[in-house]
Amino acid sequence: MTRVTDIICVFRIQFAGTRREVGPFLLAAFVFPAAMYLFANAVAGVEVAPEQSRLRFLAGSIVFSLSLTSISWLGYLLLENRFTGRLKLFATLPLAPSSYVFGVLVFAIAQAAVSVTTLLVVGRALGVQMRPNFPLLIVVILLTILCLCGLGVVVAARARSFSQGSLLTDTLGAGLIFLAPVYYAPEVMPRALRVFAQLLPTTFAARAVQTTLAGGHAIGNELLALSVIAVATLALGFKLMKWRED
Amino acid sequence: MTATIESLSQMEVRRGTLAPAPPREIAVRVRDLIKVYRDGTEANRGISLEVRRGEVVAIVGPNGAGKTTFLRQLTTELRPTAGSVSVFGVDAVAEPERAKRAMGITPQEAGVFERLTVREHFELFARLKHLSKREAREAAREVIEELGLSAETNKNVGALSGGQRRRILIGLALLGRPPLLVLDEPTTGLDPSSRRAVWSVIRRAVAVGATVILSTHYMEEAERLSDRIGVIAAGRLIAFGTLDELLVRLDRSYRLSYRDPIDPSSDLKIRYCASFAQAQQHIARELLSEYSIARASLEDVYFNLTGEPFDKDEAEAIG
Incomplete structure (x- = not known):
């Protein structure tokens, strides 16, 4: 119970910190992925893009928004806490580092929920044909967030400076989207990159999101891969995020 | 409370x-x-x-x-x-x-x-x-x-x-x-x-x-x-x-602060003395006119132990 209270308090502290920035946050959460959706449609030929492609673009934009919230923004938040001395305040408390990470994670999930919902509404408004399998979609989104948050925590815990950390999280966030077959089919990628891209969490996430948006449920492999990556990155993140220095 | x-x-x-x-x-x-x-x-x-x-x-x-x-x-x-x-x-x-x-x-x-x-x-x-x-x-x-x-x-x-x-x-x-x-x-x-x-x-x-x-x-x-x-x-x-x-650790537990009578515009000088009488003897011998004698303080102990004066600016800020 104490642990739950700790997590909720950390979440509330982070949430209160952004309540005056809800407007810019919603704008950013919506504008980047939505613009990427429109851009991808335009490049593919707005009117002639087949339904399957439009679904891929929407799935890609959802994964893009998850990458933004879970790596770039979460990483920024963790880095800010670390390099402005706020983390020291948490370190003075009888609080487990994992409770802190979970609290921040809940905050990232809340941000992602808003962002994904907005994109689904916009997708529907733009006429994307979808029959979302919501329970499965939620599972995929949660697992994707855990994978990406784990990476964000690792970068934020290891960065030597705020600027180095934010550069790394931005690069990682963008790289995982544009170096993976999120907006395009893997066949159009260079062969060497294709092998590498098949291992990226965003590849599994995009495939799983697209399948569930189409009403499918054959995503066992993707869920397994995302679970393994989530466990690995979070375990590493928890190991690196500690109050006590050596 | x-x-x-x-x-x-x-x-x-x-x-x-x-x-x-x-x-x-x-x-x-x-x-x-x-x-x-x-x-x-x-x-x-x-x-x-x-x-x-x-x-x-x-x-x-x-x-x-x-x-x-x-x-x-x-x-x-x-x-x-x-x-x-x-x-x-x-x-x-x-x-x-x-x-x-x-x-x-x-x-x-x-x-x-x-x-x-x-x-x-x-x-x-x-x-x-x-x-x-x-x-x-x-x-x-x-x-x-x-x-x-x-x-x-x-x-x-x-x-x-x-x-x-x-x-x-x-x-x-x-x-x-x-x-x-x-x-x-x-x-x-x-x-x-x-x-x-x-x-x-x-x-x-x-x-x-x-x-x-x-x-x-x-x-x-x-x-x-x-x-x-x-x-x-x-x-x-x-x-x-x-x-x-x-303070007991100080052999000389009286601090004599004075200005050099030959150069009154110089910085304040400090001398530690074993007793009040010794400080007075020094004043008489050097014909000092501007001086003060005080019991040594933590500052003096600190200086004696570390060889470094504490930060004067910060101390003065206390007022």
Whole structure:
């Protein structure tokens, strides 16, 4: 119970910190992925893009928004806490580092929920044909967030400076989207990159999101891969995020 | 302040996690504490000391002497290379979270959450100290009042002055009335009136049973607040005792301050004398006209032990 209270308090502290920035946050959460959706449609030929492609673009934009919230923004938040001395305040408390990470994670999930919902509404408004399998979609989104948050925590815990950390999280966030077959089919990628891209969490996430948006449920492999990556990155993140220095 | 301070054991007895035990006299026990950083810097070289319950201990020393390293190990923020730290009988090296339950800590450099209001800041951190909602509200109200921040209760912390933010950091340590307060340079950067307000807060905490360990650059602060003073230099605790005990270490315990009669515009000169009579003899011999004689102070002990004067600018700021 104490642990739950700790997590909720950390979440509330982070949430209160952004309540005056809800407007810019919603704008950013919506504008980047939505613009990427429109851009991808335009490049593919707005009117002639087949339904399957439009679904891929929407799935890609959802994964893009998850990458933004879970790596770039979460990483920024963790880095800010670390390099402005706020983390020291948490370190003075009888609080487990994992409770802190979970609290921040809940905050990232809340941000992602808003962002994904907005994109689904916009997708529907733009006429994307979808029959979302919501329970499965939620599972995929949660697992994707855990994978990406784990990476964000690792970068934020290891960065030597705020600027180095934010550069790394931005690069990682963008790289995982544009170096993976999120907006395009893997066949159009260079062969060497294709092998590498098949291992990226965003590849599994995009495939799983697209399948569930189409009403499918054959995503066992993707869920397994995302679970393994989530466990690995979070375990590493928890190991690196500690109050006590050596 | 009506609340009394519980020890960690008392808190655990109340929560049913520990059998009743007789009260311990020693609040903090440090043995042979050594800290060697990865780059080979020996920041602490075998520090040992004991702090009794209800005592105020000030740690002084030149910049880079190892004061903060010492306190960071005490608060479990830094793992010692060797040695032990026990807080109310709890091994702080092996059980940092349990040891921290007994501590209120103000780190030297910590940031506040600027977009939280003062009240939110205290209430949420009180909850993180495992106080119930009602206790957290009450603790926040008490601390806000005590620190003179009542007018700022609903203001965002970002709108406060540097001194007020520092007071918030001290207030966070006070939440829940922990039996041990560890304050790393709590009044650095504060104006004289804020500094005195913090002294009052510390005195009130001690009055209800808190043990306090603080580091400071201000000799006056150490003299006025503490029961015992530890001097750290080059990573070693070179002196530890009451002010009187430290003064006894001076062979020459009278300070004669004077201006050179040949060059009255020169800086004030200082000479230490074994007795008042010896100081008077010097005045007569040198035909001094502008002088003062005073009993040696902590500043003199500090200078004698470390070979370094303390920061005059900071001392003068005390007023």
